[in-house]
Amino acid sequence: MSTIIIGLVLSAMAVCSLRLSALRLAGGCSGGSGQPYIPKVKVxxxxxxxxxxxxxxxxxxxxxxxxAVCVENALNSMEGVWAKVNLLNEKVSVYMKREVDEAALRIALKDAGYAVSRETEYGAAEL
Incomplete structure (x- = not known):
């Protein structure tokens, strides 16, 4: 009986590992597609x-x-937007020439494969 339980646990771990590996290799910005360098969209x-x-x-x-480059690229490719990522805090500072709807920023990040977990602040830039 214990052999069956151990086998099931190992099988479940193998399935989870395979799914995670498949997600990483699916491309995106993690470098999993064999692309070690991603050129920046320059502002x-x-x-x-x-x-x-x-x-x-x-x-x-x-x-x-x-x-970080992928997140910046997703936002920097929008007109009038300049994004800078702080990777340690998982935050992106977004500077805009005109007010951009937060939903548009979220969609750009979602299309790049990332999710906004919460908005920290929005308003006029402090100069």
Whole structure:
């Protein structure tokens, strides 16, 4: 009986490991697709005084430099948006030239494979 239980536990662990590996290898920004370097989307205007709106978002799922680049790229590709990631805190600071709906930011991050766990602040940028 104990052999059957141990076998079931090992089988369950193997299935979980395979599913996790499949998710990592599915591509995305983790580098699992064999892409060690992801080029950054560069923001032309890096003067904070030109970005009167600011928000900080808590983004779950960032685990590497590639993840941070993907999150920044997803937001920096939006017009009038400049994003900077703090990987240790899993936060992204988003500076905007015009007020951008939080839902649009969430959709851009969701399309990149990340989720906003909560909004920390939203409003005018402190200069």
């Amino acid at each position: 032309r205007d890096r003067n904070r005084f030109h970005y009167p709106y600011h928000t900080s978002l808590k983004v779950s799922g960032m685990s590497s430099g590639n993840s």
